[in-house]
Amino acid sequence: MIIDLISDTVTRPSKGMMEAMMHAKVGDDVFKSDPSVNALQEKMAAMFGMEDALFFPSGSMVNQTAIKLHTNPGEQLICDKWAHVYNFEGGGAAANSGVSSMLIDGNRGMFTVEQLNGLVNDPNNIHLATTTLLCIENTTNKGGGACWDFEELKKIKEFCTDNNLQYHLDGARLFNALVAKNESPKQYGELFDTISICLSKGLGAPVGSVLLGTKAHITKALRIRKLFGGAMRQAGFLAAAAIYALDTNVERLAEDHAKATKIGEVLAGCSYVKKVEPIETNIIIFNLNDDINEVDFIHQLKEREILISSMGSGKLRMVTHLDFTDEMLKKLIFELKEI
Numbered sequence: 001m002i003i004d005l006i007s008d009t010v011t012r013p014s015k016g017m018m019e020a021m022m023h024a025k026v027g028d029d030v031f032k033s034d035p036s037v038n039a040l041q042e043k044m045a046a047m048f049g050m051e052d053a054l055f056f057p058s059g060s061m062v063n064q065t066a067i068k069l070h071t072n073p074g075e076q077l078i079c080d081k082w083a084h085v086y087n088f089e090g091g092g093a094a095a096n097s098g099v100s101s102m103l104i105d106g107n108r109g110m111f112t113v114e115q116l117n118g119l120v121n122d123p124n125n126i127h128l129a130t131t132t133l134l135c136i137e138n139t140t141n142k143g144g145g146a147c148w149d150f151e152e153l154k155k156i157k158e159f160c161t162d163n164n165l166q167y168h169l170d171g172a173r174l175f176n177a178l179v180a181k182n183e184s185p186k187q188y189g190e191l192f193d194t195i196s197i198c199l200s201k202g203l204g205a206p207v208g209s210v211l212l213g214t215k216a217h218i219t220k221a222l223r224i225r226k227l228f229g230g231a232m233r234q235a236g237f238l239a240a241a242a243i244y245a246l247d248t249n250v251e252r253l254a255e256d257h258a259k260a261t262k263i264g265e266v267l268a269g270c271s272y273v274k275k276v277e278p279i280e281t282n283i284i285i286f287n288l289n290d291d292i293n294e295v296d297f298i299h300q301l302k303e304r305e306i307l308i309s310s311m312g313s314g315k316l317r318m319v320t321h322l323d324f325t326d327e328m329l330k331k332l333i334f335e336l337k338e339i
């Protein structure tokens, strides 16, 4: 029994999901004639109360498409210094869209509307990059699965409107936030210009992400997705897994959150642990005491068939997910106390 807590992307399709995939009606999605892809896009647009949606192979491609459709080369976006769009998409904003990033020194990947003061460049000053886009992330990945305060997001929306900025949500793990804070997809659909959602994280689909926006956004996104090489053919097999995930695996995210909280409590009681970050969803970030070598620690766990990852600068990460069972939780707790 290998306990893999590297990420919530390590899950395998369940039997029910495999069956949904096997029975999917498919067609050529480049000609918009894959009924399962169309059904997924309609389902998600309706769920968020947004005009349209588009299926993609990855979350990074969705974010990069959103950045490209909202900006022109030479412009600037604003995001937190820990944002996925800045740190973990291969420098894509610069390479794909020719935009620079103004970083905010936030807290666990989140910031306040006050911190935006003075960051929007004067569009009439020809020396400065024109600021056109603001990106936020919910839940935050590097921030340890933290959830934004919705009231702050509303204030930031007002700021965007006042300053002529587009507002993009990297919602790779938005469903974790919705479940943890008892919020609805429509609240988010009303607030943001575009939203990206991953089906391949906590929701447990093998592949796939979705971009949500207006009809005009999605028309632009279709061209960009083609340009990025992300237009797929019988993608309905994957869309069927995504539909199954939305129907089956949303409410159960609460179980992942409960398990993560439990692990955090156990870690906090371990003598070799220096600090555990607050746990709001399914990500646990913790630091070891200064005299413990982090590589050795990861190796020791690996010998006990437990896989976890390092985020650098002394931070270790575990992520709970739907293939992490009660039995595995028991074994993990036993080993953490034993080590």
Ligand SMILES: *Cc1c(COP(=O)(O)O)cnc(C)c1O
Pocket (backbone or CB within 6 Å): 058, 059, 060, 061, 063, 084, 085, 137, 139, 140, 141, 170, 172, 173, 198, 200, 201, 209
């Ligand atoms: C995982 C993730 C993405 C997208 O990742 P892909 O691996 O490209 O699907 C985007 N943003 C955040 C915050 C993520 O955690």
